[in-house]
Amino acid sequence: QEQDAMGMTSMIREVQELAEKFKVEEDEQYISPYAHLEKATVLQEARIFHDPTAVRENPRKCCTVIAQLLHLQNTGQYMSSTEATEVFFGV
Numbered sequence: 001q002e003q004d005a006m007g008m009t010s011m012i013r014e015v016q017e018l019a020e021k022f023k024v025e026e027d028e029q030y031i032s033p034y035a036h037l038e039k040a041t042v043l044q045e046a047r048i049f050h051d052p053t054a055v056r057e058n059p060r061k062c063c064t065v066i067a068q069l070l071h072l073q074n075t076g077q078y079m080s081s082t083e084a085t086e087v088f089f090g091v
Helices: 002-021 039-050 052-057 059-074 081-090
Strands: none
Touching: 002 039, 039 052, 039 059, 039 081
């Protein structure tokens, strides 16, 4: 029983060390790479979808623009019906 207690103690110590290793500091905050997006800029970049050659040759850029559009939507920056229609038919 004494050996079980020692095993449990070492396991608890190991878990505590792991928790310290992966602990996030209080003043460290995650900042989204899309935190400073401007809606007008993203809508301008979304015009890439009007050019089939650009879409075919630059899929990474297209994925980035779609992610930016989703970020704007998820942060409450809604588009007017005209903006939404232009993006919808562009994609």
